[in-house]
Amino acid sequence: MRLAMLGTMAVLAAACAWALSGEELERRVLEISSELRCPTCQAISVKDSEAAFSRQIRGKVRAMLAEGKTEEQIKDFFVSRYGEWILRAPKKRGVGLILWFLPGGAILFVGGLVGLKLYRNARSREALEAGAAEDTISEADRSRIERDLRRFEEG
Amino acid sequence: MLSSWKFWAVLGGIAVVVGLFAYGFTVDPNFVQSPLVGGPAPPFRVAGLDGRPPLSLNDLRGTPVVLNFWASWCVACRDEAAILQEAHLRYEKEANVLRVVGIAIQDTPEKAVAFAKRFGKTYYLGLDTPSGEASLAYGLYGVPETFLLAADGTVLDKRIGPVTRAGLAEWVARISGPDSE
Numbered sequence: 001m002r003l004a005m006l007g008t009m010a011v012l013a014a015a016c017a018w019a020l021s022g023e024e025l026e027r028r029v030l031e032i033s034s035e036l037r038c039p040t041c042q043a044i045s046v047k048d049s050e051a052a053f054s055r056q057i058r059g060k061v062r063a064m065l066a067e068g069k070t071e072e073q074i075k076d077f078f079v080s081r082y083g084e085w086i087l088r089a090p091k092k093r094g095v096g097l098i099l100w101f102l103p104g105g106a107i108l109f110v111g112g113l114v115g116l117k118l119y120r121n122a123r124s125r126e127a128l129e130a131g132a133a134e135d136t137i138s139e140a141d142r143s144r145i146e147r148d149l150r151r152f153e154e155g
Numbered sequence: 156m157l158s159s160w161k162f163w164a165v166l167g168g169i170a171v172v173v174g175l176f177a178y179g180f181t182v183d184p185n186f187v188q189s190p191l192v193g194g195p196a197p198p199f200r201v202a203g204l205d206g207r208p209p210l211s212l213n214d215l216r217g218t219p220v221v222l223n224f225w226a227s228w229c230v231a232c233r234d235e236a237a238i239l240q241e242a243h244l245r246y247e248k249e250a251n252v253l254r255v256v257g258i259a260i261q262d263t264p265e266k267a268v269a270f271a272k273r274f275g276k277t278y279y280l281g282l283d284t285p286s287g288e289a290s291l292a293y294g295l296y297g298v299p300e301t302f303l304l305a306a307d308g309t310v311l312d313k314r315i316g317p318v319t320r321a322g323l324a325e326w327v328a329r330i331s332g333p334d335s336e
Contacts, residue, residue, distance in 0.1 A: 039296045052261045053295070056287035063286075081197070081294030083190045 029062045032071055036061075036078060037088050045088055189294055189302075189313040196222075196308045197292035201258055201281030205268045210256065210281050212308065219253040219311075219330040220304040221323065224283075224290065226262045227270035229298045235317035236274035242323050243278035252331060258283055260290045260298060305330065 033047035038054045046054045046061075057078070064074045078086045090099040137145075191197065200211040223239055225232040243255040255278040259267040264282055271280055283289040293302065296315065303312040303326045311329065314322060 039294075053287070053290070053297075056291060059286050060291050078291075078294075080190060081291065082296075083188070083294075086294075 025062065025065055028065055028071075029058055032061050032065075032074055033058050035075070035088050037086050039082065039086070189310070191294060191302075191310045192313055194310060196302070196304050196310050199258075199289040199292055201283055201289055202264075204259065204264055204280040204282050205271065207279060207281070210279060215254060215256065215304065216308060217306055219306050220302075221253055221255045221318075221326065222293075222302040222304055223255070223257045223318070224260055224293065224295055224298050224300045225257055226260055226298045227266040228262070231317045232270075232299045233274065235299055235319075236276060238318055238320055238323065240274070240276055240278065241320070242318075243276075246323075246327055247278065252327060254279070256281070258289055260287065260295065303330070 030047050033054075034045045036046040036057060038044045038046050038049035038051055039057075040051045040053050041049050046057045060077075061074055064077065069077075075087065075091075079091075084090065092100055196212055198212045200209060202209050221239070221242065223235075225235075239255055239257065246253050247255055257271075257276065257278060257280045259270075259280065260283040262282060267280065267282055270276075293300070299317055301314045301318050302310055305311050312326065
């Protein structure tokens with residue numbers, strides 16, 4: 001009797017574990033499918049498409065996950081068949097790295113140029129103000145300017 | 156202004172962007188060369204249609220193959236049906252230089268056989284599995300798509316869309332030429 005109860009509990013525990021792995025499996029299938037492009041659609045992922053090819057790709061992803069294949073291995077399989085096109089985001093290696101870092105790099109570069117320009121403007125303004133604060137005109141020049149101004153005003 | 160490096164840098168940047176857009180308009184964004192071309196053909200096994208035996212890639216070793224993926228619901232497949240049948244008679248039955256193999260995908264045996272009879276296909280016809288093992292192995296985007304396999308199993312070329320007589324003749328010349336397998 002006790003043995004039968006233990007056996008039932010073990011079966012129940014195994015069933016719960018299986019159900020959990022089934023949910024986890026589906027979550028992983030959708031996660032990977034969302035990163036694959038539907039071959040017959042326009043700009044839709046395999047996850048969001050109900051096209052026959054998308055359903056088959058989801059099935060293949062599910063089967064490969066059940067076989068113990070990693071996400072990388074699954075993506076590599078589809079890339080080997082369809083090319084990098086099948087990936088909705090380029091791989092973070094090789095040439096794909098350029099595509100990942102190019103936008104950020106461009107923003108940093110332009111931001112750097114703007115910052116440098118602003119810094120230089122601020123520096124030159126400061127220099128001008130400092131120059132205005134310092135009276136660099138000699139007494140001889142000052143008296144000559146005043147004399148010329150008086151002559152100009154008198155006509 | 157013309158001597159300013161900033162002017163030329165901005166002009167160069169605009170030219171690069173305009174050039175990329177111009178190039179983008181000249182290419183079909185839906186056409187991507189198959190990465191399978193130049194490599195070994197992926198293995199497959201399909202059930203035979205209309206009493207034909209199952210077929211696998213290993214059964215095709217030793218002879219160049221025109222491997223055509225089609226479906227009874229595919230309108231473009233009607234356009235090429237007669238051309239493929241003609242190629243089967245001319246290059247397979249008479250000249251014996253290649254095999255023509257058709258694999259129906261996302262189809263039922265009844266509909267596929269009805270289509271084959273309607274268009275008089277007598278070459279080998281198989282049916283892909285419901286899970287699309289062969290379709291996914293060959294990275295199909297749709298039908299019809301046709302591959303040229305060398306006698307040693309190398310994928311020599313791929314055509315998206317209906318085959319043409321001229322295209323098949325070119326493939327035959329390629330496998331019969333001095334560089335053939």
